[in-house]
Amino acid sequence: MARTPLVLDVPALGALERGAGNLSGQLAQLLREAIHRGEIVPGDALPSTRLLAASLQVARGTVVEAYEQLIAEGFLESQRGAATRVAEALSGAGAGAGTRVRKAHTAHGRASRTSLPEPAARFAQVAREFTPLPPMPFAVSVPVGLTAPADIWRRLGNRVRAKGPGAPAGYDDPKGALPLREAIAAYARKSRSVHCDAGQVIITSGTQQGLYLACQVLLGSKDQAWVEDPAYRGITATLENNGRGSAMIRVPVDDEGIDVEAGIRQAPHAKVAFVTPSHQYPLGMPLSMARRSAILAWARTNDAWVVEDDYDSEFRYEGYPFPSLHSSEPDRVVYLGTFSKILFPSLRLGYVIVPHDLADAFCGARVLMDRHPPNADQHVLAAFMADGHLERHIRRVRNVYANHRAQLIAAIDALLPQEVAWVQPGDQGMHLVLWLEESLDDREVVAMAARAGVAVRAVSPMFSPGNGRPGLVLGFGGFSNAQMEEAAQRLAAVITDAVRSGVGRRGAG
Ligand SMILES: Cc1ncc(COP(=O)(O)O)c(C=O)c1O
Secondary structure (H helix, E strand, C coil): CCCCCCCCCCHHHCCCCHHHCCHHHHHHHHHHHHHHCCCCCCCCECCCHHHHHHHHCCCHHHHHHHHHHHHHHCCEECCCCCCCEECHHHHCCCCHHHHHHHHHHHHHHHHCCCCCCHHHHHHHHHHHHCCCCCCCCECCCCCCHHHCCHHHHHHHHHHHHHCCCCCCCCCCCCCCCHHHHHHHHHHHHHHHCCCCCHHHEEEECCHHHHHHHHHHHHCCCCCCEEEEECCCHHHHHHHHCCCCHHHEEEEEEECCEECHHHHHHHCCCCCEEEECCCCCCCCCCCCCHHHHHHHHHHHHHHCCEEEEECCCCCCECCCCCCCCCCCCCCCCEEEEEECCCCCCHHHCCEEEECCHHHHHHHHHHHHHHHCCCCHHHHHHHHHHHHCCHHHHHHHHHHHHHHHHHHHHHHHHHHHCCCCCEEECCCCECCEEEEEECCCECHHHHHHHHHHCCCCCEECHHHCCCCCCCCEEEEECCCCCHHHHHHHHHHHHHHHHHHHHHCCCECCCC
């Protein structure tokens, strides 16, 4: 197939002063300035002389002359049969014109401001904290081997993107694609007893967006929100960075999940409770039946909302999962689901299920954020669900995760003494928490593990300030048994080393 060279438009060229004469000289000067400002950079292809002449409404010879002048000066270069380009030599260190170009650019940038805006530093910190882990043990939800949907996903993708409903189109429904919302309503009803219709389902780019939308829609400017202690950083960081840090009431978690009595003591009139009832994040216990009744009763009495983050309830390995909170109180619970865990995180698709009277509000908040989710993958996922692949996939990966979980626990038990590191009990999910001896600094251990080629996250930042306990979140993706075993050995060596040398001890450099 013939390839069309990438031709650069030069929008910032500005106008030629026709009355002033020497049009080719003027054009050459405009191009020099565009290069100096960094608007066109080394390697960029310029428009053909014919095209540029037509768009500037000058004779083609004028453009030819300007290009030739700049080639002679070393700003441009041309090869027979190829587009004229900004000279690559300009990017070389020490090259006269190149240095001038970069200096002009940086000086321009620096002179125009003295410091970054106040929120910029905080958001930059969030970016550092949320840097994804490399795809190696023990990063959570990495779709490799048996946990990757592989060929089916590609086949369906090709089908819907080429001519099907995922082909390029105009703006669509902000709630998301109807076939996907219908498939999700059916799935949530069957698997989680969430009774809803497609009109109550709003497709999100994952639970993170669902949490963000819920903060915007449900919390008035003076309202307080209960948040578990410890909790997913995706919710605590969202509240902290949207000027709601002081409205966040951290409610302790014990063996039965969030301590509702403690929440009522601290902030009886809070407007929202953000909870992970199926599988407390990160610790893993389900919310007990007594606490479920208590939190819903509190919400009813106080006209409050419960936001149920049901991120991985499909992965329970003994017995059946508790039904969702939503199933008991559909008018008070905003239910958040995600495909990051059961399929793969890069899909960036999740959903919010809201009572009918909140649907428009969530829709509006969504529109202001990003209009609507990208269309094509919604249709791929809808087809994946409609053809029964999702249920098959979940059955398969559930077994993989159950095995990996058992294998990892056995490896840790064999490699590390209980008084140094011990696993938080549990029977579900795709991660476990490995508590560390109290004197260790888990962030230091994370850095040491990364240097040893093991990917883990620290637990202490998930607690409220001053209440942190050191621990590690260990995910088990579709890595092979051999990879998991080897990584467990390396992690055990890191922890043993940290204890022996004191490198990881709190306060130690
Ligand atoms: C508690 C919790 N909620 C939700 C998510 C998923 O977020 P998303 O759907 O944005 O990938 C995660 C991911 O780690 C999580 O741990």
